[in-house]
Amino acid sequence: MKIAVDAMGGDYAPTAIIEGVIAAIPDLEADAVVVLIGDEQVVRPMLEKYPVPEGRVEIVHAPEVIEMGEHPTKALTQKPASSISIGFKLLKEGAVNIFCSAGNTGAMTVGALFSIKAIEGLLRPAIAGIVPQIDGSQSIMLDIGANADCKPETLAQFGEIGSIYYKYTFNVEKPRVALMNIGEEDQKGSLVAQAAHVLLRDNKKINFIGNIEGKDFFTNKADVIVTDGFTGNIMYKLGESLYPISKIRGFKDQFIDQTNYEAIGGSPVLGVNGNVMIAHGVSSPLAIRNMLGLAYRQVKADAYRHIVKALS
Template identity: 35%
Template sequence: MGATRARIAIDAMGGDHAPAEIITGALRAKEELGVDILLVGDPQQIQAALPPQPNLGQIEIVPAEGTIEMHEEPLGAIKRKPKASINVAMDLVKRQQADAVVSAGHSGAAMAAALLRLGRIKGIDRPAIGAVLPTIASKPVLILDVGANVDCRPKFLDQFAVMGSVYSQYVLGISEPKVGLLNIGEEPCKGNDLSIRVHEMLEKNPRVAFIGNAEGRDVLSGRFDVIVCDGFTGNVLLKFAEAVGEVMLQILREELPQGLHGQLGTAILKPNLRRIKQRVDHAEHGGGLLLGVAGICIISHGSSQAPSIFNAIRMAKEAIDHQVLERIQSQERNNRQSAIGSSEANSDD
């Protein structure tokens, strides 16, 4: 859009703690990240949740009517409720009035709205949700898909690997992302038919640095920078990893010594504990980027509170600043041109 400040459309009505926590996270992002915020939803509820401060510069309220409830079938609800907050937010991106959408509402509805209103990037068959997890190597790993596609064809995962590599390189700062395929064994012959066929495709894909299968124990090892899988497996993996992080934090709280000595020890360890929380708490990562649609869309957890929303907006800004959408589009455009050139060369032969 050429604007110096990113404009983020926030689905203020989506999520278990909407609109209060959504708005609190958005206001913090406005102040700390320097973004313009468009709060989409019921104006009365939004106004009631805003703090009583005289100057809310760069905050705009965009009226919407209703939201998509968690029990509703996504596609049908999206079509029945054209003025629902997630639809209005996506329309802002489509009309280039916003650079990105952040929603903690119905994830299926967010994906359906993105597909219907923004469309897919040309050359991408299915979008994927990418989630960033910490590793023991002090660098993140990107897992995709973590929920957009329960059933996948081999070419979907092949495309996920390309999109994930672009994101890992330009946003996470990995110069040559190493790609793995989530599987039950390291050998190429292991796994179901999908895994075997995807392995063959990734080995032949010159656009990714594929280094083989990744077993469950490899996910957080730091050996891989991008791991691809179908959305069913990825969603189970993500929620298990989040639960492990929560358990680890709870154990730390319970095991720290009590009393005066414990308080002194905790005070000394506070910086370390803060860094541990930043690495293992899923709230610190904000949500997942929906890769493959023609717009920037961050899908946050339904239980997201203000810190998660802040980090989701940060993730959106990073994707905008690093031109993730444009880079994926360029990759696919170059791939199509190469395919055409190869086809013409073969016909000349």
């Protein structure tokens, strides 16, 4: 298995990326090889500072970098030798099994759509966030930012692809799918939410349990939480704020520690013909280390192929 990582993506790249990769190597199975994509003149001297096991890390030269503030489409067009562009080229060619980056999120999303493309039959790809639960389990929520405005049909499809991803990645036969809403009753919410509820309820391919509210976010009411990217992004970042607040307030809690973005590390892009993972721009070495662990699980689960089959 080859896990490609954008060595130049993120506010603290390439140092944090390389340190995270080095820390992750002992955690990963022996069949995992990390492919660092970036300026070789910068990456190789940094990598050589560490005792890297033979054959576990490779470098692919990419002399250009798409900066955080650049326009995604323009940057991908104007910088074909960027680490993100080359990462997607390798993924499309099958030279790597997954591409991960803490770089420009827009470029990662657009790059996925331009290279490996959306799965046929899918309305919109989504970014899925891993949500820790107070009992120690994990749920996923989608979308968390790729689609601010969603039609009911799009939300219904999120429920289906999220269920498939959860089933194969977390080994749960019938994941509980819920719609995030302002009340548990069927007729609650906006016109979009009400229509999405009907579509989710009528989809016999999923285990739809109805609406949940914001108070249920961390209480293991559902395995797959469906919402639009606007609401999802706000909720996800609110959840992530708990950890720094606990640090400021001076208390420690096992659950709160899991809301730290570093504990998860990455968010998969679902609905494209391949494995893509996006990390925080401020990713630390610990975040990169944990992202690589999740990336390995995602490749092993082969969830995207099951989504392709379901939508074909």
